[in-house]
Amino acid sequence: xxxxxxxxxxxxxxxxxxxxxxxxxxxxxxxxxxxxxxxxxxxxxxxxxxxxxxxxxxxxxxxxxxxxxxxxxxxxxxxxxxxxxxxxxxxxxxxxxxxxxxxxxxxxxxxxxxxxxxxxxxxxxxxxxxxxxxxxxxxxxxxxxxxxxxxxxxxxxxxxxxxxxxxxxxxxxxxxxxxxxxxxxxxxxxxxxxxxxxxxxxxxxxxxxxxxxxxxxxxxxxxxxxxxxxxxxxxxxxxxxxxxxxxxxxxxxxxxxxxxxxxxxxxxxxxxxxxxxxxxxxxxxxxxxxxxxxxxxxxxxxxxxxxxxxxxxxxxxxxxxxxxxxxxxxxxxxxxxxxxxxxxxxxxxxxxxxxxxxxxxxx
Numbered sequence: 369x370x371x372x373x374x375x376x377x378x379x380x381x382x383x384x385x386x387x388x389x390x391x392x393x394x395x396x397x398x399x400x401x402x403x404x405x406x407x408x409x410x411x412x413x414x415x416x417x418x419x420x421x422x423x424x425x426x427x428x429x430x431x432x433x434x435x436x437x438x439x440x441x442x443x444x445x446x447x448x449x450x451x452x453x454x455x456x457x458x459x460x461x462x463x464x465x466x467x468x469x470x471x472x473x474x475x476x477x478x479x480x481x482x483x484x485x486x487x488x489x490x491x492x493x494x495x496x497x498x499x500x501x502x503x504x505x506x507x508x509x510x511x512x513x514x515x516x517x518x519x520x521x522x523x524x525x526x527x528x529x530x531x532x533x534x535x536x537x538x539x540x541x542x543x544x545x546x547x548x549x550x551x552x553x554x555x556x557x558x559x560x561x562x563x564x565x566x567x568x569x570x571x572x573x574x575x576x577x578x579x580x581x582x583x584x585x586x587x588x589x590x591x592x593x594x595x596x597x598x599x600x601x602x603x604x605x606x607x608x609x610x611x612x613x614x615x616x617x618x619x620x621x622x623x624x625x626x627x628x629x630x631x632x633x634x635x636x637x638x639x640x641x642x643x644x645x646x647x648x649x650x651x652x653x654x655x656x657x658x659x660x661x662x663x664x665x666x667x668x669x670x671x672x673x674x675x676x677x678x679x680x681x682x683x684x685x686x687x688x689x690x691x692x693x694x695x696x697x698x699x700x701x702x703x704x705x706x707x708x709x710x711x712x713x714x715x716x717x718x719x720x721x722x723x724x725x726x727x728x729x730x731x
């Protein structure tokens with residue numbers, strides 16, 4: 369009976385569970401929530417609604433904590449609510465109205481949470497080609513101009529997913545500036561994916577220079593998954609970047625695109641504003657480090673997962689082999705995509721490395 373139910377489950381649900389399960393849990397989704405939500409649905413059409421319903425439980429707890437004046441608890445509950453709403457919408461591009469409803473809740477819950485976190489944050493808007501890019505700025509403890517790690521999210525990530533990563537940098541004395549770039553998060557509806565992501569990072573670096581509380585001479589760049597490509601690509605052009613971390617970033621997205629599952633390919637089509645998969649494939653050709661990686665002269669730390677089937681480890685090896693500056697390469701043994709199942713093998717280590725590059729004392 370159980371086997372029959374499993375075989376009847378929509379292939380897209382199985383793809384999501386197999387490809388991203390460890391990411392959900394290591395990013396802060398309670399394991400029981402993950403197991404119960406995914407076990408309780410059989411059709412992909414149910415995915416966003418089911419995750420939103422579970423997220424609403426955490427949101428209610430957060431709002432109750434706010435009413436009671438328990439602000440720390442409120443920040444934790446609401447951050448978790450935002451994360452669950454996010455994972456409801458992250459690949460749900462076939463129903464944009466439902467996806468947008470969930471996305472609005474992602475933004476709302478994280479905004480409510482930010483003032484009440486151990487490292488409080490604020491929403492900022494970065495000028496970008498007559499529009500703006502939405503970002504979350506959080507600062508470490510202490511005063512003065514802080515070094516800042518600019519965080520580039522992936523194809524299906526948003527700034528609201530990065531709480532765990534942010535906290536690791538913040539606790540080591542670095543501010544974080546996590547932004548939704550072209551084709552990502554709040555920008556995905558109006559600004560399509562672009563291969564020359566250095567244009568977006570330049571806008572972010574320009575913004576940092578306007579802040580009296582951030583040190584524009586100590587900018588680190590970090591990227592995860594497709595954001596690992598974005599960070600490496602931007603580091604080749606934006607010389608205000610002092611150091612870069614690339615986690616499971618593709619060297620050539622076209623190669624990765626062709627080998628990806630149907631959820632990823634469709635998400636790329638929608639977020640590149642392409643009418644067909646064939647046109648999306650043309651856009652994919654523009655996301656490449658060929659002839660570009662050699663221009664990366666700042667120190668870079670490149671991480672890949674040994675058994676990563678979404679961005680196989682030869683991508684990390686090729687990036688590392690072509691850069692011109694100092695490079696650390698780590699292929700995590702037994703690691704899946706972004707080594708989400710082995711975060712302890714790279715997460716704090718890369719943060720310590722970044723702190724050293726930006727001149728932050730050890731803690």
